Amino acid sequence: MALPLMPKATAVWLVENTALTFEQIAAFCGMHELEVQAIADGEVAAGIVGLDPLANGQLTKQELERCEKEPRFRLVLSASDIPRPQARAKGARYTPVSKRHDRPDAIAWLLKHHPELTDAQISKLIGTTKPTISTVRDKSHWNAANIKARNPVTLGLCSEMDLEKEIALAPRRAGVVVAPQVDYATEAEQTFDHERERERERERQEEADSAVPAFLRTGPVKRDENEDDGF
Structure with a gap:
């Protein structure tokens, strides 16, 4: 939304010279309603001289009267021949x-x-x-x-x-595809961790094997045909 020149000075003038609500002035000047209220209370912009938007052609008298009669209406900025400030193009960096x-x-x-x-x-x-x-x-x-x-x-x-x-x-x-950098230190750490994990797995397997009875580990014992059954 386009704003008037010197919005705060315009808000000061509107607060002092019109019956517009704080909400209407805030919407026209791109400010917060509480900031406009602070201007009216003298807490903000005490040293700023008001800028008449009627005199510089940014607002018509008919538009002002229309919005003063109905608080729901919003002021519409008029087209003006006054050149608006343009953003300065960035030039070369200044070097001392x-x-x-x-x-x-x-x-x-x-x-x-x-x-x-x-x-x-x-x-x-x-x-x-x-x-x-x-x-x-x-x-x-x-x-x-x-x-x-x-x-x-x-x-x-x-x-x-x-x-x-x-x-x-x-x-x-330049359209150059940058190859991802390999963190060799991280790869070495991961390899070391994998080796430790495999070693732990072997230790756990050995502990599990030691807890199994010998005859289960070696399979069923073959019976000697010449062995006396004791009967």
Whole structure:
């Protein structure tokens, strides 16, 4: 839902100059009803000068009177020729002058340890340009002899979170399937556990065999035909 310019200042004016309910003002200005009530009580926005939505063409007098007569109605924002503020497009990251000489070192580190990153990602991370990345890559940079690969996080050119985010996105952008890493330590532990379980099974089997009478373990005893039955 579109909101008026400077919603809080507009709410101040509506509270002071109209008979609208707090609920109507809150719905029009995108605020909570209790916040509008706090404005009326002087607890909030005490130093804000009210902004007349009639004067700037965001609300008509007829619309205001219509809603004042019926609390169930909601104010409708009028079309206005006043340009609305636009979100600023994200540009290249700003790098302080004191750290700009560290960017070639950071580029060299990223090219060495994370070749999967694109030039656009590197530019975004440390606020550099693609031509600079190319000169560092092909060692044609004017200061190539003194460039030392250093982590951009430790240099303060980007955060660890931003670096990990770009690394995670790089394989998907390049269409590379990353093979799952095998935890050899875990596999060794599992093998050891299986061996112990088999050993315990053998011990349990031996204990069970020892509890069985010998004649049952060796089978029925053959009778000697020459043996006297005692009769």
